[in-house]
Amino acid sequence: MCLVFVCDEDDTVLSRQPAPGACPFCGGLVQVVDIERQWRFCFFPLYWKTKRQFYCSLCNRHLVVPNQ
Structure with missing residues (x-):
């Protein structure tokens, strides 16, 4: 018996925009x-x-913004 899983994860960039502030x-x-x-x-x-x-x-670098 052969069990095969065909799973895929796809990431698509929808948009890029400048944000206020600077990298720390x-x-x-x-x-x-x-x-x-x-x-x-x-x-x-x-x-x-x-x-x-x-x-x-x-x-x-991936920057983490804390929720307010």
Whole structure:
């Protein structure tokens, strides 16, 4: 008996925008990146979610912004 799982996770960048402020590590510009994450099982989408992440454009670090 052979059991095969065909799962796939796909990340798509929807948009990039400049954000106010500077990177605390290098002082570079901060970018807001909207990413859509989609999980599929046998080419059928099971789950998708859009996330907003912050990155430095100079050192390419992922920046964490605390919720207010």
